[in-house]
Amino acid sequence: MPELPEVELMCRALHGWSAGREVTGLWPTDPTVLDGPADRLVGQRIRGVRRRAKYLLLELDRDVLVLHLRMTGKVVALPTDGAPRPGTRLQVRLRGPQEPWGVALVDPRRLAQAWIVSAEQLSRWLDTRELGPEPWPEARDGAWWAARFQGLRAPIKAALLRQDRVAGLGNICASEVLWRAGVHPSRPVPSLQPPEWEALARAVPAFVDHVLAVEGATMARDGELTYVNQGGANPFEVYGRAGQACPRCGATVQREQLAGRGTFWCPRCQPPDGAAVPSRPERRSRARTRSSSSSGSKGLGR
Ligand SMILES: [Zn+2]
Incomplete structure (x- = not known):
């Protein structure tokens, strides 16, 4: 954990x-x-x-x-x-x-x-541990993330766990940053478009800073953390929340085993085909092209 x-x-x-x-x-x-x-x-x-x-x-x-x-x-x-x-x-x-x-x-x-x-x-x-570079606190842009995973054909969720490519992210981080970026966890690495890499680049520091603030306050109060998997409070947006409402759009958060690990995502914010990711469902329109929809997902990086 x-x-x-x-x-x-x-x-x-x-x-x-x-x-x-x-x-x-x-x-x-x-x-x-x-x-x-x-x-x-x-x-x-x-x-x-x-x-x-x-x-x-x-x-x-x-x-x-x-x-x-x-x-x-x-x-x-x-x-x-x-x-x-x-x-x-x-x-x-x-x-x-x-x-x-x-x-x-x-x-x-x-x-x-x-x-x-x-x-x-x-x-x-x-x-000897073969650790890739740190994704935080140094600022990393979308091109950096795309380059780190170049050559991989795996689902992006599995790629994010590769410590030799980017070090420090784990199973929870992967679900959370993909939700923030609006990218489905099963998407093959080569299918990600530049705006999606940029969204991921923004999602990672936003997620880390969010957890540091929430769990840091818990540590300041209690002197230590109780991990969510051991009954502690859940500071995450989708991880551990299958069946609950997505905090962004209200759709039901899904859970699935991916590469042997529990993976959580929102079916509306993170469509499997990477198509339109409207921040508000009523904005969905047949007239939207894939590219304009992708750039529309920029705002999901929070
Ligand atoms: Zn959602």
Whole structure:
């Protein structure tokens, strides 16, 4: 579940809790979570935390603790007197006296992973992950998106999940940005027209900024996120809303398995043939040509 916006929020929170502080202990409470000797980080200071794709990078004096949260992982602050939380797989204790006492990786489904990588080896290590460029926060235009997926014949939904083409987007992001762009998830990559690539280019930062605002407010209030798949509030427009009304046009949101993943879309805002996408149904007219309709979809990028 944690995708680019959630990992970005974890990154900011983790930076606030740990930057400038010394690690006094690292305990994998699940021996399968950590690749690397736990005691190597003890005595090193955390210089900062940054994100690359869906990886969290805690940069210390000589090493980097890399975390990938997978489906259910999250990073939480440990209060001074807190007992270990259920689902904890890794704890990092920080030198006091200020709170938090430390941070923990909580991961009920036990799919998250952690690695200790030397600072010198980090860029080589990241190269082995074959990560494409970031879609955010740098401004990317439609031509950039079209070029990133050049040569692919897959449905656009599947292409958006290719971390080697564009890194950080996940299953939820894909449904949400395609809804914002007015593009059906099954459309083959080569069928997308320039106005649709432009709509996608606008949709991605709009979506990321929206989720950062909504989930950031939740984190500020609760101290952590409860993911939508684990019963948390749903901050998304179509994801997880099959059978509900599309917030733009009122049509019923659909759900279908695409490439093995639950995919959500609006049949009116995202027609399968990529034809007219009127922002108001009553504007639909037989006189509209495909090209004028495509340019009419620009306004859907929000
Ligand atoms: Zn709609």
